[in-house]
Amino acid sequence: MIRVLLVDDQHLIRAGLRMLCEAQPDIEVVGEADNGRDAISLAARLVPDVVVMDLRMPGVDGISATSRILADRPGTRVLVLTTFGDDDHLYPALTAGACGFLLKDAPPADLLDGVRRAAAGDSPFSQEVLSRLVHRAMHARTGTPPPVDGLTTRERQVLDLIAEGLSNAEIAERLHIGVTTVKTHITSLMSKTGSPNRVRLALFARGV
Structure with a gap:
């Protein structure tokens, strides 16, 4: 069973993610947080396998929360789920240690696949984001x-x-x-x- 912590400041987003995840036989939502500070404390207490992390939140943002969570528990997999796919959000999230980066307009099947891949040690990325990473890498190599x-x-x-x-x-x-x-x-x-x-x-x- 994959233990998931949902972190997003929008209640409707969290509710939708919970419904999606809990309909799966291999995924269990163990907690929710609407800000980075609570995410850090819940991650320490609940020990999730995967944290689905929003980036823009009041107080402690998702990037800072990711860094703190991984500093305390390096084995935790943090999967970013955000509206913002630009480099100003992507690279700080990767530097903080996020294992993957999905956009909120991704199909539900892609999100579930991302959670499973993150738990398995892979790095799931939205196609748009991955294409940009590869393009930049190929031109800079x-x-x-x-x-x-x-x-x-x-x-x-x-x-x-x-x-x-x-x-x-x-x-x-x-x-x-x-x-x-x-x-x-x-x-x-x-x-x-x-x-x-x-x-x-x-x-x-x-x-x-």
Whole structure:
């Protein structure tokens, strides 16, 4: 069961998300918050697997809340759900440690898929946002990733496939290894490259 904390200052948005999530047999909404301060305390108390996080809220905003939540519990997956898909919101959220970035006009199926992928260790992004990230990366790339000492052959293979945009399950299938093993390699790669999240790791792999 995926434990989800919903964070949004609009009651109707939270109510809609709760109804959507609770209709699924594998997702449980364990709490709601309408501001970043309450989100931080609830995340510590309820220990959700995924926090669905709005960005613009009164008081403590979603970016600050994301940073605080992950500082206290690095294993928590924070999935941004926002109206604002511009770079001024995207990159601060990624820097704070968000694992994915979805827009509120995304189809319900995409949101549910995003929650499941976030819980599984993937990085879900709205197509519009992902296309912009890839476009920027491709135009900024230097051709080869910066050298990193200490990567194993398997870690380099995983890094190359992350750069291609493959999910954990797809990497596991390509390399004939388990998904848990892929997650272990990704955790090691993030540590060795100083990448706070999967997107930064993919950009690193592209030489950006």
